[in-house]
Amino acid sequence: MSRRRLPEWFVLLLPAFIVIAAVVLIPLIFSLYSSFTPYKLTRPSTLWKWVGTYNYEKILTDAKFWAAFGRTVLFLTIVLNLELLLGLGIALMVNKVTWGQRSLRTVLMFPMMFSPILVGFQFKFIFNDNIGLVNNVLQSMGFNAALPWLVDGKLAMFSIMFAEIWMSTSVFAILILAGLFAMPRDPLEAAKVDGCTAWQTFRHITLPFLMPFIYIAMTIRSLDVARAYDIVQIMTGGGPARRTELLWTLMSRTGYVDARMGLANAMGYVSILLSILFTVYFFKKLSAARAEIGMAG
């Protein structure tokens, strides 16, 4: 191959590199830069003023930020774990079904197809304290109090988590189902003969085999974790009075409503780091788990 021609792989990847560089990399760099400035949309000249880590210090000492951050981490931890457990349970149940499994799998995919905005809207309607389905049912059953699902701090967080779990449990269920499908049956029968109860078979044989699939699901989910923003935005907008403020709604409000772009970008970077951390963590676990069960054999 002559020196003058570019290597083929490079040419093939070039469009991808260009697009991502232009639309993601460069804005991110810009974002990083602006996080060191007190940039305000309303006063463009502030873009050129360098204030070092002032913004970062500001957010790290801001109680509201920590509240949102803490709420976000708590939210993610609870939601991811519940989605995993529920997804695992659903996968196991669907796996046992003898006929109609394909239709069940199709139904399972519905929630994944909905835009998070749509999911948020659904539950905004259902949890509405006046005419929502939940309160209507409760009322018809005799409870007279109209529960403020979207107003009370704790109830609102619950409603949002419910929506998010509703939306994303399917990802886990479907991936784990694929794993169960790929699992060799013989060791399961051997375990039965060896004296295992259903639970023991699951714990010692099924679960180790499923670990790679679980980690794949976790990794995929971590990439999308910020979609919760859409749900919160339409259900509560981060309120009322910031009771359901998550990192992303705070960011959005700071940047677009308060127009403090520099500050918002600093927050943005923190949230990016959070996402990447989750993803890398699970990806590492995935590689380890694959090696464990000797994926080659």
Place this chain on the structure above:
Amino acid sequence: MDRNQSHRNRKRMLKALHFAALFMTMSIICIPGLWIVLNSFRPTVEIMAKPPVWTPSFTLEHYRAMFGGAGEGGVPVFSYFRNSIIVSVVSTLIAILIGMSGGYAFARYRFKGKAGYFVGLMLFRAVPGVALSLPLFIVFARVGIIDTHLGLILAYVAMNVPFTIWLTDGFFRQIPKELHEAAEIDGCNRWQAFWRVEFPVARSGVASAAIFAFLTSWNEFALASQLTRSVGSKTMPVGLLDFTAEFTINWGGMCALAVLMIVPALILTFLVQKHLIAGLTFGGVKG
């Protein structure tokens, strides 16, 4: 004899529980969507009724109002729909082309730093839409493509390329290299060998990737909400939020809009559910 009996009973009980649990799960999945669809056909009077009315009556008033355009304070449903279609289809096509060529590069070639590039690409997908929207807004504003189809399409292409590369890489790896070599021996050059031999075999994988990209673009909100300003370019998710914010008691109308939004996605799901699962696991398991 007694042990046999007790095991028999346990089996029956477990079966019943299993069925009940499955039924409950499927209900929880289906009910919210069905509720929305149902309410889009109920008159507003009935939706707002207190105490709640349980026997539904049927009306098309919301849909008529929506498509009437002028009514309901003028919800430009067609514009939203049109914008969504244009942006999603175009960005999907471009993303597939770019993603396929990138995926092919990763699947078929060896080069230094390959793993690094791959991981790097994937990490870009990890950037939350909202965080990206901030600088993107500023940059696009400077360039002047806020509130255009082009701006959104660019953003979505960039968003979809990493995942598309991941998926198509997995699919291309499944195809034995020998096929390509046999085609070259038969007289094809690289280009022909790819389009006439490898691409058809990977078709279902490419289809899965296309579906994913389309759905990601169709359902995206965070970027769209900031990169669009007017009806000229707002997509359906943004439209739904606007509608919700503006008409806080027109639930029936909002439900109708929601139904309009979900229908294309559901149809697509039905058509390709087999491919979707293959797509999710191929890229991940063999990877």
Place this chain on the structure above:
Amino acid sequence: MTEVTLSNVVKRYGKHQAVHGIDLGIADGEFVVLVGPSGCGKSTTLRMIAGLEDISGGEISIGGRVVNDLPPRERNISMVFQNYALYPHMTVRENLGFSLSIAKKPVAEIESAVRQAAEILGLDELMERKPAELSGGQRQRVAMGRAIVRHPDVFLFDEPLSNLDAKLRTQMRVEIKKLHQKVGNTIIYVTHDQVEAMTLADRIVLMRDGHIVQVGTPLELFNKPVDTFVATFIGSPPMNLINGTVMGAEVIQLADGVSVPVPSSARGLVTDGQKVHFGFRADNLMPEGHSVQEEGEKASLDLSVTLTEPLGTETLLFTEIAGTEVQAKMLNPRPVRPGEKLTFQLMLDKCHVFDAASSNAIRS
């Protein structure tokens, strides 16, 4: 103590009946082989005994207890699977000890049981390896080790040697037989290979289409097959069968004018004009001078050899009688050219007659 009894056991898959009401009694310490062509129901029967398949009808008892609805773990059985079914993420040591650790046995006990099993099967050097790092034969031995570690009442083997190459198979066959002599438990073994059945079994259960065709010791099935199916399934090469018609209750007329006298075992039981199959094994048709010296009725036939298969100590000769290709054996063989004519001696006492309509043996 550990006898196994099947009473009218039936297995149905929807409308299709895979096993039709079989009755079988297996004594304590017996090595019983279920054998038959694919789809005959032998594996299904074994799995019903194990508890891996539900029983659609009838009763199975192990050691005097009815076990119909009991899960495998309550039946005190062990099983060696066709594909070994080793736990891929555990080492050999962990695989062997798994069942004992589930039963919460003390660590010392587990260690000694594992060590014992490893010794018997020669696994000492493989203990820390994972199944993916073992050869087929090694995996097979680990699977057997896993089975013996628990000292169950009954051992079940489901075609354990099918995935091994021919040489390894004969080796492992010997190992299994030695194991039975050493350990002495009841063994129920499933295979489609009649050689395995003959060499291993105390008694053979030959099955076909979900029914038991014949139960007996290997020699019983070999010498007294109950119908043409048994006759051709057991023994290698398969028994030669030639169509014929009984003439006058003394003679069987085969095609081409060839006729043979009715063998002593069937004399007086055939009727004139009855259509029959005349059967004899290759061992019973040998050329003069290259056969076993034995007393008994013989018939002489001049036949021309079409094909030879030299095996070393003997040669298989292909020839034709009455238009049907048959196989004969030649002891102390010398080279034979295709087309060569030899005088063969047929041992009439060892011949069989089967009724053509029912395929059943006609025997006193």
